[in-house]
Amino acid sequence: MASLNAIVPMLCVAAAGIAAMIAEAFTSPGERMPIAPLGVIGLVGAGLAVAALWGHNASSFGLVAADNFGLFVTGILVVVGLLSIAISGPTIEREGLPRGEYYALMLFAIAGMILMATATDLLVIFLALEVLSIGVYVLTGIRRDSPVSTEAAFKYFLLGAFASAFFLYGIAFTYGLTGSTRLDRIGSVIAAQALTPAPMHWLALGLLLAGFAFKVSAVPFHMWTPDAYEGAPSAVTGFMSTGVKAAAFAAFVRVFLSAFEPLRASWSAALWPIAAATMIVGTVVGVAQTNVKRMLAYSSIAHGGYLLLALISGNDVGKGAVLFYLLTYALTNLGAFGVIVLLEDHDRPNDRVADYAGLWNDHPALAALMTIFLLSLGGFPPMAGFIAKWYVFSAAVKAGYVWLAIIGVLTSVVSVFFYLRIVVMMYMTPGGESISRFPSVPKIAGAALVLSALAIFYLGILPTRFIDLAAASISSIF
Amino acid sequence: MMAFPILTSLVALPIAGALVLLFVPADEHNDGTVRAIALIVSLLVFAETLLLWYHFNAASPDFQFIERHNWIPAFGISYFVGVDGISLLLVVLTGFLTPIALLGSWESVHRKTKAFAMFILLLEAAMIGVFISLDLFLFYVFWDAMLIPMYFLIGIWGYDRRIYAAVKFLLYTMAGSVLMLLAILGLAYLHSTATGSYSFDLLQLYDLSIAPKTQVWFFLAFALAFAIKVPLFPFHTWLPDAHVEAPTAGSVILAGVLLKMGTYGLVRFAFPLFPAAAQLFAPILATLAVVGIIYGALVAMVQPDMKKLVAYSSVSHLGFVVLGISAMNMQGVQGAVYQMLNHGVSTGGLFLIVGMLSDRRHTRLISEYGGLKKVTPHLVAAFLIITLSSIGLPGLNGFVGEFLILLGAFRWNPKMAAFAATGVILSATYMLWMFQRVNYGPVTNEKNAKLVDLRPREWFVIVPIIAMAILMGVLPNLFLKPIEPSVRRMLNQVQQGAASPRIEARR
Numbered sequence: 001m002a003s004l005n006a007i008v009p010m011l012c013v014a015a016a017g018i019a020a021m022i023a024e025a026f027t028s029p030g031e032r033m034p035i036a037p038l039g040v041i042g043l044v045g046a047g048l049a050v051a052a053l054w055g056h057n058a059s060s061f062g063l064v065a066a067d068n069f070g071l072f073v074t075g076i077l078v079v080v081g082l083l084s085i086a087i088s089g090p091t092i093e094r095e096g097l098p099r100g101e102y103y104a105l106m107l108f109a110i111a112g113m114i115l116m117a118t119a120t121d122l123l124v125i126f127l128a129l130e131v132l133s134i135g136v137y138v139l140t141g142i143r144r145d146s147p148v149s150t151e152a153a154f155k156y157f158l159l160g161a162f163a164s165a166f167f168l169y170g171i172a173f174t175y176g177l178t179g180s181t182r183l184d185r186i187g188s189v190i191a192a193q194a195l196t197p198a199p200m201h202w203l204a205l206g207l208l209l210a211g212f213a214f215k216v217s218a219v220p221f222h223m224w225t226p227d228a229y230e231g232a233p234s235a236v237t238g239f240m241s242t243g244v245k246a247a248a249f250a251a252f253v254r255v256f257l258s259a260f261e262p263l264r265a266s267w268s269a270a271l272w273p274i275a276a277a278t279m280i281v282g283t284v285v286g287v288a289q290t291n292v293k294r295m296l297a298y299s300s301i302a303h304g305g306y307l308l309l310a311l312i313s314g315n316d317v318g319k320g321a322v323l324f325y326l327l328t329y330a331l332t333n334l335g336a337f338g339v340i341v342l343l344e345d346h347d348r349p350n351d352r353v354a355d356y357a358g359l360w361n362d363h364p365a366l367a368a369l370m371t372i373f374l375l376s377l378g379g380f381p382p383m384a385g386f387i388a389k390w391y392v393f394s395a396a397v398k399a400g401y402v403w404l405a406i407i408g409v410l411t412s413v414v415s416v417f418f419y420l421r422i423v424v425m426m427y428m429t430p431g432g433e434s435i436s437r438f439p440s441v442p443k444i445a446g447a448a449l450v451l452s453a454l455a456i457f458y459l460g461i462l463p464t465r466f467i468d469l470a471a472a473s474i475s476s477i478f
Numbered sequence: 479m480m481a482f483p484i485l486t487s488l489v490a491l492p493i494a495g496a497l498v499l500l501f502v503p504a505d506e507h508n509d510g511t512v513r514a515i516a517l518i519v520s521l522l523v524f525a526e527t528l529l530l531w532y533h534f535n536a537a538s539p540d541f542q543f544i545e546r547h548n549w550i551p552a553f554g555i556s557y558f559v560g561v562d563g564i565s566l567l568l569v570v571l572t573g574f575l576t577p578i579a580l581l582g583s584w585e586s587v588h589r590k591t592k593a594f595a596m597f598i599l600l601l602e603a604a605m606i607g608v609f610i611s612l613d614l615f616l617f618y619v620f621w622d623a624m625l626i627p628m629y630f631l632i633g634i635w636g637y638d639r640r641i642y643a644a645v646k647f648l649l650y651t652m653a654g655s656v657l658m659l660l661a662i663l664g665l666a667y668l669h670s671t672a673t674g675s676y677s678f679d680l681l682q683l684y685d686l687s688i689a690p691k692t693q694v695w696f697f698l699a700f701a702l703a704f705a706i707k708v709p710l711f712p713f714h715t716w717l718p719d720a721h722v723e724a725p726t727a728g729s730v731i732l733a734g735v736l737l738k739m740g741t742y743g744l745v746r747f748a749f750p751l752f753p754a755a756a757q758l759f760a761p762i763l764a765t766l767a768v769v770g771i772i773y774g775a776l777v778a779m780v781q782p783d784m785k786k787l788v789a790y791s792s793v794s795h796l797g798f799v800v801l802g803i804s805a806m807n808m809q810g811v812q813g814a815v816y817q818m819l820n821h822g823v824s825t826g827g828l829f830l831i832v833g834m835l836s837d838r839r840h841t842r843l844i845s846e847y848g849g850l851k852k853v854t855p856h857l858v859a860a861f862l863i864i865t866l867s868s869i870g871l872p873g874l875n876g877f878v879g880e881f882l883i884l885l886g887a888f889r890w891n892p893k894m895a896a897f898a899a900t901g902v903i904l905s906a907t908y909m910l911w912m913f914q915r916v917n918y919g920p921v922t923n924e925k926n927a928k929l930v931d932l933r934p935r936e937w938f939v940i941v942p943i944i945a946m947a948i949l950m951g952v953l954p955n956l957f958l959k960p961i962e963p964s965v966r967r968m969l970n971q972v973q974q975g976a977a978s979p980r981i982e983a984r985r
Contacts (some may be wrong), residue, residue, distance in 0.1 A: 240659070367634055380623065380625070381623045382619060382623055390615075390659070393659065393660060393663055394553070394663050397660060397663040397667055398663075402660070402664075405660055405663075406657070409656035409659060410661055412648060413653045414646070415646070416652060420629075420648065424633065424644075424645065427633065427634055428634055428640065428644070429641075464550050464551065467550060467553075468552060471552060
């Protein structure tokens with residue numbers, strides 16, 4: 001059936017998730033089932049489907065559209081999924097996590113993310129949001145015996161539930177205004193109403209905005225982020241910091257730049273202070289952190305701010321920048337969390353900044369990888385992070401948001417300060433205890449990190465292909 | 479014109495060398511191999527820079543050895559490199575100083591030799607890249623990329639407060655340059671409103687007409703980045719820290735090449751791109767430069783630490799360079815470019831000498847020394863020649879540059895020149911006073927009595943520097959000739975641009 005084409009990538013991943021559950025259910029205790037490869041197969045299938053659907057603008061039921069924009073984000077999510085699975089192995093092993101549930105939840109969450117990135121109906125977006133959120137809530141608290149993990153999951157769930165409610169309420173108001181939940185119809189109705197916006201418009205916009213702002217951890221809806229990031233197993237943190245962000249931003253861009261495009265002047269005025277505050281709070285509070293995961297949580301908030309900057313710019317450059325930035329950020333941040341995962345040990349998490357002292361002597365390769373990821377997050381050439389930031393700032397300058405761009409570049413200097421604290425620890429501070437305090441590196445995870453580092457250099461030195469792809473993706477829908 | 483992409487190979491060769499080193503096992507036994515590979519690569523680069531000079535047409539003001547390839551066509555970004563007389567000699571200087579810096583730290587770096595050599599080579603590639611870029615985006619990439627190896631060089635192999643110095647160096651420089659990035663983006667955007675397409679191509683942007691008001695903002699953003707790099711008073715506070723804490727090789731390259739990027743940026747980008755604003759701000763820049771000349775000299779005078787003294791002397795000497803540029807006449811700018819080269823040679827030499835002394839005694843305090851003339855006559859002789867070259871004794875390199883700058887400054891603004899001239903006297907005072915305290919008088923400190931004179935390796939380090947100082951003092955025309963046409967072209971650009979405000983871009 002032709003009309004199912006658009007959801008094939010999601011179906012591949014969902015099927016892998018179901019297979020993972022079944023495999024787990026039929027495994028006798030003690031027996032090891034290769035569940036991770038099932039996930040890899042599903043994700044590779046989704047990736048192939050993306051390649052096959054590219055440029056065809058497939059649409060299913062009028063609710064899901066596999067346009068290039070959605071497919072680009074789906075591609076990012078496939079990469080996120082593959083890297084997350086690669087770095088999850090060591091965590092599962094060490095923490096004794098239930099393998100089947102873990103992978104099944106992760107795969108279902110990815111399926112939700114893919115749906116969210118391709119949905120063209122507010123209700124489907126909400127559905128996808130819930131699918132991905134529930135998966136991630138449970139994954140956050142999957143270490144049931146750890147009070148920190150449980151607390152993090154509970155906070156995340158409680159605040160997330162509020163945000164979902166806001167979002168749903170926003171959908172209700174939008175429906176009341178326009179009589180539809182489909183983005184294209186909302187767009188055309190709002191375009192007609194845009195000359196005389198009613199208070200209802202602000203209400204609908206504000207509620208939707210709050211829901212999205214929560215998911216992309218924009219200030220002041222960021223409170224859950226540091227706790228959830230710190231409490232979740234590191235591999236999960238890497239997964240949700242990149243996957244959730246990519247999916248949420250995809251939907252954010254789609255809803256605000258297509259359906260609510262006619263009201264852009266108003267919502268961009270509201271987003272301006274949010275973006276500025278997100279960049280500033282993320283970097284300034286990040287400086288004070290002593291835990292690497294919390295530090296990266298604030299860094300992730302700040303990066304959300306840069307993405308908001310691209311969104312506010314709203315021009316073609318900005319839309320392309322969102323896609324390129326999400327791809328770069330996924331590779332870089334998952335890489336950094338991968339290193340964190342590999343440094344964790346049975347009895348100690350090794351996640352304070354001070355724990356990284358002397359890493360260069362113990363694990364020169366891991367130290368070099370971490371440096372590449374951190375410098376890329378800080379936006380140094382010739383790493384991908386530089387091109388991504390440059391892309392965002394060109395969008396902002398072009399759209400005339402010079403002050404936001406100035407805030408952006410200055411906060412990125414501040415962020416370099418805290419990224420460098422880890423580099424200083426690794427390279428310039430003598431190590432603490434015995435050499436054997438860090439475990440050895442598993443091959444798959446190590447290879448995944450090396451591949452991400454190479455990809456970061458590739459995107460930083462020869463970005464043309466992906467910049468063109470991103471530009472081609474946005475022209476398909478807006 | 480040669481078909482061989484010589485400029486690209488100048489950047490690629492050090493990177494290739496660093497990649498080769500990556501695959502040498504990190505082992506104490508391999509240190510010799512590592513040093514040899516790094517030295518050979520850097521010597522090859524130097525030979526190639528000389529070849530570049532040999533094939534360079536000194537009579538032409540144009541950019542030569544041009545290579546241009548599309549890089550990010552959607553934004554009009556290209557890989558566009560080329561050299562004119564100004565950048566040619568700075569590239570040669572980079573090629574000249576890198577092997578010397580490597581050789582100069584041959585024995586003082588024993589830890590992690592491989593990483594050290596890799597960072598030096600990567601730094602060399604980035605530095606050459608900065609000087610040859612004719613695309614503003616490419617320029618910024620090299621400009622920023624250069625910070626990382628330097629940061630590691632200071633932070634890993636430096637002295638006690640190295641971490642503080644390394645972080646301060648990086649954040650200071652970066653804070654200045656990010657605003658320049660926005661200005662570069664703004665320029666490309668203006669180009670697209672004027673012509674319909676983005677461009678980061680320097681030659682195209684030279685022709686862009688920018689409203690004087692916009693020019694002011696852009697100029698300030700560029701000038702801030704460059705003023706921090708130079709460093710111009712009052713943005714100089716990172717410099718003494720970075721210099722004092724950096725290992726000898728780091729100090730040599732920092733003083734010899736990195737600081738020149740600031741002044742080079744003024745000559746290449748800030749002035750010709752924004753002539754009206756440059757005209758407006760030249761007196762302010764010159765005033766800051768003169769304040770820096772005198773302030774740097776006075777602070778240098780009271781330093782108990784030799785390295786810090788040389789560091790502050792850099793603030794003073796680079797003040798001269800900025801003064802010459804601000805004068806915006808032939809003598810001034812030509813002298814400024816010449817002084818950039820001089821300062822690289824003589825201050826590089828001073829840091830090497832200080833490094834040799836501190837390798838022997840593990841202290842850089844002037845009061846710890848005294849009477850070295852009797853103990854290490856050869857070392858002191860070299861010290862003397864370099865000191866005199868730094869002061870500007872006629873017959874040595876420093877004289878030519880300072881003389882031209884003061885001449886140019888006098889024609890532009892006699893008062894400025896008069897104040898700046900006191901800097902010449904002050905520099906003689908602090909340098910000779912230090913020299914006297916370190917080398918003359920009785921040997922007061924027991925530990926100095928048995929110091930070793932120049933070792934064979936150190937001869938190889940210091941003789942090229944001295945030879946260069948003499949060559950540049952005796953045959954200045956050899957160097958001034960290729961500079962002249964390029965400086966003339968740049969002055970024409972600025973004067974025409976400032977005199978007839980070009981048609982305003984639609985904004």
